[in-house]
Amino acid sequence: MTERTSLLLTDLYQLTMLQAYFDQGMADTAVFEFFVRKLPSGRNFLMAAGLEQVLDFLEDLRFTPAELDWLTGCGRFHRRFVDSLRDLRFTGEVQAMPEGTVFFADEPILRVVAPLPQAQLVETRIINLLQFQTMVASKAARVRLAAADKLLVDFGLRRAHGAEAGLLSARASYLAGFDGTSTVLAGMNWGIPLYGTMAHSFIQVHDGEVDAFEHFARSYPKACTLLINTFDTEAAARRLVPLAKKLAGEGITIQAVRLDSGDLAAHARQVRRILDEGGLPGISIFASGNLDEHRLAELVAAGAPINGFGVGTRMNTSADQPYLDCAYKLQEYAGLARRKQSEGKATWPGRKQVYRSYGADGLMTGDVLTTTDDVAPGEPLLVPVMRQGRRLANMPVLNAVREHAHAELARLPVPLRALAPATAPYCVTLAPPLRQLAEEVDRRIQADLIMRKSRCQQTA
């Protein structure tokens, strides 16, 4: 549903590695997994998102003639290799956690099994898609937990990092529990409910606030939200009372007012009193302006009479944690498990599954991370989503994903739902078969090194 992105939106090394594989005839089956190395500081959980766009990308994967021409002319690749890219398609399989699933550090949320060149080429864009939506959904889930049952609208398009970030953050935040967005294209693409108010400029181009309010209300007689903080918030609320009554006589309804600056709780209380005393208890109060989960929790705790919130920049950019420490790493090639041993960046090898257990109260009690050959108690979280390059028919629609996310938050252990870090983090156990596999891989790498060292010494 999003626009197709050029396959050249990738790192140069993907293409140079592919040519080296081509030169060496290396095209056995490779297995890569995407996971987050550790939870962002202060966070208790993450929420998987972005799978739908990854599958779109894999299904549509191909080089255009213009891209192939550019590769031919750029001086880095030989013609036989570029020719081999002409018919390149993604023919592999994908297993993944459904979008909206809660997950933790080291747990793979997506596995790609495909011929090496395909599985390697897709790395950059898969990370680019999965990390962003997962980051935003994880942040938005916190905002939802803080907001209790208040209306939540994504207002962040303008300060999102470019077009796709704006569009996909509308999707990711809706998935995680927002009620809608102001981003029109997200409404057109996915049917996400749209919300909007008015800008200060609308007030300013009129000679007075009351004229602006009246004009807007007449254009939207069934429901409109009026912005009342351009000059003096309470004065605007007082001026609104006679106008709202006059318009009501003509069947025109003012639905809400919006506050956008100053002490939102104090303004909301005064505006609520003015509207109530003016006989307008039906006009609700909507607030925006530099909000995040912490600010929302304060406003909710203070009992501020605010019915809904527009949350933008700090949610869409995940401002406190604007990236995840995530990776898409080789786990197996040509039937052998593989492992990276770099300092601080070592990975668990092989194809993995996550099994999740629940208590009698339905809350999550712990996960087991193990190899796919092993079976552990609990529910396996990674499921097949693509075979032979085609997505399976059972992919959920966005509203079903949103319901799943909602259910996941309800299954979170209570301390993990708090904004503050839980004293005891969620328990993810590494099963013995996975530890054994890691040791086997280490032994094999060590044996390789010793063998090569002795060969080296013999030839030296």
Next chain:
Amino acid sequence: MTERTSLLLTDLYQLTMLQAYFDQGMADTAVFEFFVRKLPSGRNFLMAAGLEQVLDFLEDLRFTPAELDWLTGCGRFHRRFVDSLRDLRFTGEVQAMPEGTVFFADEPILRVVAPLPQAQLVETRIINLLQFQTMVASKAARVRLAAADKLLVDFGLRRAHGAEAGLLSARASYLAGFDGTSTVLAGMNWGIPLYGTMAHSFIQVHDGEVDAFEHFARSYPKACTLLINTFDTEAAARRLVPLAKKLAGEGITIQAVRLDSGDLAAHARQVRRILDEGGLPGISIFASGNLDEHRLAELVAAGAPINGFGVGTRMNTSADQPYLDCAYKLQEYAGLARRKQSEGKATWPGRKQVYRSYGADGLMTGDVLTTTDDVAPGEPLLVPVMRQGRRLANMPVLNAVREHAHAELARLPVPLRALAPATAPYCVTLAPPLRQLAEEVDRRIQADLIMRKSRCQQTA
């Protein structure tokens, strides 16, 4: 050069305001300016970027038939209004600071002068384009200042916020002084020099590091960069020495090695020693991994023998400051200056110009912010870039922009080039005519309110 973005990638309120303007017949000339309210915490300056994409957007501005159909069917807009959008084009003018120009809080970097509906509709996307590239260029300029003359390559596509963020951050960082990027599409679109190394997976699919190094070098005999931290960095460097000599005998050159984990300065020193002692002083050392301007400054200060850096996530997401406190605000409508008075968000009214002065040493000494009717000493920074909806012919190409940015950094007062906040911030003076205009606007708003209040009381 980037893909056209749907005009529905906007906030709903832009369209609802447009319909209200249509209903009221309000289409006089409006003037909006984009500016940053205050510098991000700890920063000494910002660098303007993104103008080229804004002009692309304005020149191509139109609704497609599918978008118009959706607007008709969505239930919020009447047919006469949607019909009026069919022929909507941007016919206004734009003045702006050239990309690469250093600027400060409250200084407009772009002004749009157009019929109200056009000038309003473009708000969301203009902010979305200008804030992102300006944010990245400003961060990348700091990285460049910290890196002295080391090679700097953008590695951030994978963790950028979506496709456009990845692509445009390659452009913004190049503009601000990076030497190139790993993002292939940025090479194709703008001719930005491309750099790449290899991934750990390339090592891991081979049975040993030396095989992997040799295969890669044979595919890129003129120049290749080998990643040496997959298992043990120094051991890899030692194994590389005999291989490099063997390959050199066949005319194959290894250009560089890459470090990507651990204590980069310590590894670089040891690897440099191993390579030098092995008779390979020509192989340079390239480092990557969680780098930003502070880390780079440390490595440079420590004299680490590193020739170049790959800087990714923290630069592309501007991780310490992932958004700017920026706005696109109405300054004038129908010939009258306008001003927002909201608490903490008041704006300076009217069309403005920035005049910059320089000392005898060529360094910037201070700016004056004033009305366009006024003339102050110094060089005016905003220049015409678009008239009647068409860009002017004299727009600089990207390499010229990059040279301008380089010259700007060289003209920065020395304390502002430091990473730490300067004790004395750069001096931006508000000229008396601008203060007078603000007072006039305030008096007009006040008079309006009093007049309306008395009208209200008469009718109450």
